[in-house]
Amino acid sequence: MPMISKLELANDLINGRFVHYTDHYSFQRLYPFCNENVSGYMDFLNLEGKSVLTVGSSADQAISAIARGSKDITVLDICPFTEDYFYLKKSAIETIDKKDFERLLFYKDYPRTFKNNRHPFALKDYPELLAHLQTQNEESHNLWLTLSNTYSGEIIRKNLFTQDEEKPSVTRQLTDYLKSEKTYLKTxxxxxxxxxxxxxxxxxxxxxxxxxxxxxxxxxxxxxLNLEEIERLLDSLIPHLNDGGQIMLGYMYRTDEYSTYQEEWDVIYHIDKIKGLNPDIEVKSFQGVKGVLFETPHMKDAVYVYQKKR
Ligand SMILES: C[S@@+](CC[C@H](N)C(=O)[O-])C[C@H]1O[C@@H](n2cnc3c(N)ncnc32)[C@H](O)[C@@H]1O
Incomplete structure (x- = not known):
């Protein structure tokens, strides 16, 4: 991270000072959890025993890929706190039970709809987690410990994280590791x-x-991104892919392969244009985030999957 330490940036964000240090202003904060159906699209990806590059400040893409048997993971993100949050979640999964994990990290609609967690991010309630985190990653441990010695859990949760969080019953289905006690322990x-x-x-x-x-x-x-940027990105990633490898190129909410593009939508929703970039791109759909919320399989989300020829 350039010029400024992560602790300074965290202090600025938590204190509500306007800061713009990363390349993209919107992505300085952490996503508390994924807000896309990661579990839904992972059914279309090869992960077991595979080498994976994933984006994701919530760390949920990485943790879910590990839950599906990938051991070789690279996590790339603009957000400078991604590594620290990964180690926090990993240490939590490894030391506390699922109920306490949720009590620590869920905020919106927890424990009940329209109520927020009254004691979120209460890290100091879990000394065994902090001790384990120290053995995992000293720098992450020091960052989280300093922040929780300085601020309330609530202000950390409100200002260092985005407000994009689905309700717990939905988040549990979007990730692999929170689906059940069994998947939590397997992870x-x-x-x-x-x-x-x-x-x-x-x-x-x-x-x-x-x-x-x-x-x-x-x-x-x-x-x-605009269409040219998406094309450039795809072209730059293909050389980083093994033969037969896949790129999950983009996520579309409330969409399936038959949806008609509307002018006001972002170009990633323009299926003909995106598929026109390369003949090896396909659209795969699955129960969407709203489908999970309303418990209906017919409300779909979709992703583009590019598959490199062998
Ligand atoms: C686009 S966001 C949205 C959250 C997402 N829907 C989820 O469920 O995780 C996902 C992540 O992409 C990161 N990101 C966005 N643009 C990026 C870029 N150009 N390079 C690297 N990371 C980027 C953000 O920091 C964020 O952590």
């Missing part, structure tokens, strides 16, 4: 021994590594 097992490589960078400027991957996950970051 705990699989997280042990996995040490991701973290890159704090803007992916549109290229990936600063020579490594090749089997699966690349872009979350919904292409929503913020």
């Amino acid at each position: 705990r097992e699989r997280l042990a021994g996995v040490t991701p490589h973290f890159i704090n960078a803007n992916i549109t400027h290229g990936i600063p590594t020579d490594k090749k991957f089997d699966t690349i996950i872009l979350s919904n970051l292409t929503t913020y």
